[in-house]
Structures are given as structure tokens and as C-alpha cells.
Amino acid sequence: MNVEEIIKTDIELPLKTRTIIHFALVSNKINEQFALALKPYEISQQQFNVLRILRGQKGKPANLSTINERMVTKMSNTTRLVDKLIMKDYVKRWVCESNRRKVEILITANGRNILERIDKTMEGVEKEVLQNFTKKELEELNVLLDKF
Template identity: 65%
Template sequence: MNVEKIIKTEKQIPITSRTIIHLSLVEAKINEMMTAALKPHGVSLQQFNVLRILRGQKGKPANLSTLNERMVTKMSNTTRLVDKLILKGYVDRMVCPSNRRKVEINITSKGESALALMDVALKETEEKLLQNFSMEDLRSINELLDKF
């Protein structure tokens, strides 16, 4: 990915600015491809993230604050994401019997099945995105990104 070519400039960009721009462009490409992979399933990347978090609970319900804490991209509209997933039948919401102010969210069996199909689509997309990298390259990238 040639940063200067993409942003259509001929001038030399300082390495610090170029790095930030480059990371932003890579993030945009990843989001674009992941979003496209999920489109046939009718869910957004954020909804997919909620479903994965709930699956990771292994049958234990989660509340909105747990979902917010574990989201890859932090957002304030988690309630709306959950509402959309409820309409699809992928999650259900219930009031906690011991604390009526607490709302618990679970993934449904329909949500689990749909998520398994989404996993396949995203795995294929990940492989496309990373096809030019060796395992050593990926380890190096992760080491460098850990410095953030």
C-alpha cells in the first residue's frame, strides 16, 4: 500500500505523519472487507462483535457494561445493537431475578448458528487480507503494534 499514491500527493510526508496515515488506511481497508463479508448475513461488524462476546460467555449472561468493556470499538449505542440482534432472534434479554435493575443478555441457538456461518466468512476474509504475510511477519507486526 503506497500512502502517497492513495492520498494523491507527490510531496514527501514526514515518517510520523505517514505512519499514522498508513495505519488509518489499513484500518479502513480491514473494516471495508470485514463489513462486506458480514453484509450477506445482515449484521454489522459491531453486532458481530456483540455476538462473539456473548458466545464467549459460554451460556452465562452478560450485561450492557460487560459488552461495552469487551467491545473492540467502544461505543455508546450498545443498547441499540442489542435491540437489533433481538429483532433478528440472535439474542434475548431478560431482567435479572435477583436485581430487577440489571438486564441480562444471552445469545440464542439461532444466534449461535448464524455466528458459525459468519465465522467462516470472516476467516476467509482474514486469509485474503493477510495472504502476503508469513507467520513471522505477523508475529513482527503484532510485536510492533503491542508497543502502542
């Protein structure tokens, strides 16, 4: 991916500027591919993330703050995401009996089933997105990205 070609400039960008633009371009490309892969399932990337978080709870319910803390993309509309997943019967929600202020959320069997189907699709997208990298390069890239 040549940054200057993509943004159609003949000017040599300063390294830091070029790097930030490069991150943005790569991020957008990955998000577009993930969104396209999720479209047939009528689910957003954020809804997919919520389902994965709830599956990771291994049968234990989570509350909204737990979900929000673990989201890849931090946002304030977690309640709305959960509401949409409830309408699709992918999650269920109830008020905690021991603490009436706490709302608990659990993935349903339908949610686990759709997530299994999506997982297979997303494996293919990940493979496609990262096809030009060796395992060693991916390890090195992750070390560099951890510096953030």
C-alpha cells in the same frame, strides 16, 4: 500500499505523519472488507462483535457494561445493537431477578448458528487480508502493535 500514491501527493510525508495515515488507510481497507463480507448476513461489524462476546460467555449471560467493555469498537449505543439482535432472534434479554437494575443478555441458538456461518466467511476474509504476511511477520507485527 503506497501512502503517497493513494493520497495523490508528490510531497514526501514526515515519517510520523505517513505512519498515522498508513494506519488509517489499512484500518479503513480492513473495515470495508469485513463490512462487505457481513453484508449478506445483514449484520454489522458491531453486531458481529456482540455475538462473539456473548458466545465467549459460554452459556452465561452478560450485561450491557460487560459487552461494552469487551467491544473492539467502544460505543455508547450497545443497547441499540442488542435491540437489533433481539429482533433477529440472535440474542435474548431479561431483567435479573436478584438485581432488578441489571439486564442480562444471552446468545440464542439462532445467534450461535448464524455466528458459525459467519465465522467461516470471516476466516476467508482474514486469510485474504493477511495473505502477504508470513507467520513470523504477523508475530512481529503484533509485538509492534502491542506497543500502543
